Amino acid sequence: MDNNIFWLNKLVPKHVLLDDSEIEKRLKPLQIEKKQLPKILLKDPALKALDQEAKPGDVVEIHRFDDHAGTNLAYRLVVEE
Template sequence: MSKIDILEHKLVPNHEIMSDSEIEEELGNADFEIKSLPKIKKDDPVVKTIGAVAGDILRITRGSQTAGTFVTYRMVE
């Protein structure tokens, strides 16, 4: 039996580990603290597959029928 690449599954949105400069650019002027972002577990299959570790910020991009593209952020814990 062959392994399935979960990153290629149509229901799994694109997950990216953000660099410090991307975090500053995209979230630097937000009216909330970065530490208050919703969390994603470090043992989540996608988190493990992309090599994210606790403290990383992920940019998750989904296609949306109403919004076109929807971007959300999660902190790995």
């Protein structure tokens, strides 16, 4: 992840692919299922730039940072189209 120039731009937030147990851990407190998450397209450049290959049904955790609110986590469900 660090060797890809894509992530060097400060406007590109960090994306992390979650495995199944992590997904459950994150979604449980929200009391939602995967399909209620916002979506991200499989062809999204951020997913392509990841080290692991994402597949539809995966969930990515996005670490956003802004001066006002600090770090902030968001989750997106990978969809094919």
